[in-house]
Amino acid sequence: MLERLNEAMDHLERHLDQRVEVADLARIATTSEYHFRRMFSALAGIPLSEYVRRRRLTVAAAEVLAGEATLLDIAVRHGYGSAEAFGRAFRSVHGVGPGEARRTGAALRSQPRMSFRLVVEGSTTMRYRVTDKPDFHLVGRKARVPLVHEGMNPAIVAFVRSIDPETVRRIEALSDQEPAGIVNVSDRLDESRAEGTELDYWHGVVTSAEPPADLDAMPVAAGSWAVFESSGEFPQALQYLWRDVFTEWFPANPYRSRPGPELLRARVSPDGARADAELWIPVERIPA
The missing domain is CATH 1.10.10.60 (Homeodomain-like)
Structure with a gap:
């Protein structure tokens, strides 16, 4: 690649x-x-x-x-x-x-010509699996927020805190398949993925149930998903996982990303210092 x-x-x-x-x-x-x-x-x-x-x-x-x-x-x-x-x-x-x-003759800035190479550190192992899912609904609450590459995203924090506990319980009760429970979802990102560009952020669940009329909902077509596991310092480990998927995993594997929501199931430790996560990326196999 x-x-x-x-x-x-x-x-x-x-x-x-x-x-x-x-x-x-x-x-x-x-x-x-x-x-x-x-x-x-x-x-x-x-x-x-x-x-x-x-x-x-x-x-x-x-x-x-x-x-x-x-x-x-x-x-x-x-x-x-x-x-x-x-x-x-x-x-x-x-x-x-x-x-x-x-x-x-002013001093000017120069953008060097780029080329890419893969540096294999060998210090970590990326755990992943590829699975097929039938079509499903994403149901919950969504908001348009700016993209933040590192550290907490204040807009997301404020949005999640604004959802009342009863609504969260109703959303979570709809979960009936993997990834189980509340998921954090990124969708409709700017192609550049530049800091400050906007995305749709969902606090919701993956379900086959009929979406309630008073909740946000989006149908997601059947397809293949690459599922990556990560554990580490919160939120850096989760943000680095996205980077590592695109800079390390895709160049070394016969898959490419396809349009669709990216699902993150994260479980943060009681002290907020660490998190275990599954990141679901929609993929398709590269034709031979």
Whole structure:
């Protein structure tokens, strides 16, 4: 998988001065657009679109400083419709406008070309299984919240605390299959997975029961799920589990992620210091 991802990065580099289609990159990497975007963000730490923007403006900066082409020619060559649009983008990355950079020879920022490799530490074992589930309902309460990569998410904490205990008991009583009990669910995330982007957060259960009219509900189609187990410090161990799934497990296994809610069943210790968790990620096998 990583070899094919690096082939896609080579293609991207050769076509920085053209419109880069994610579909082409995904095809080279022999995966879906959805999974390609998620893999890239997990491995690179920035969204694909932001990386492309930074690389283009790094290459453009070298041309600006060389002084051999007009700023408008450089802008058009790198996909900007006007010198003004190019100037705004240039300033957002480099801190100065292209004209000033050319006049003064200002120090500019550079986005290095990326390639990926898998570093095997061998210090931990990722416990997982792949299982098929029939269609089910996700039932509970949901809210739109910002994404937080590390530490507690204040919006989620406030939302969960706002649900009255009787409603929580009613929701939990609907649970009739794995993952059992209350689950924390992430859905409709921004493709970039960038800090501060929004997602639908559910405090609910997985059930085959008919959803009550006064609760939020969503049908989930049948499919395969990869189930990962984790134990450790709360909440860091849970957040690192998501990262490890996309940076370690997917590159080494013949599966890719598919659209769908991600289910987390977490049991936090009484002192709030540790948690045992199961993370359910919707997956599909990569065609041979």
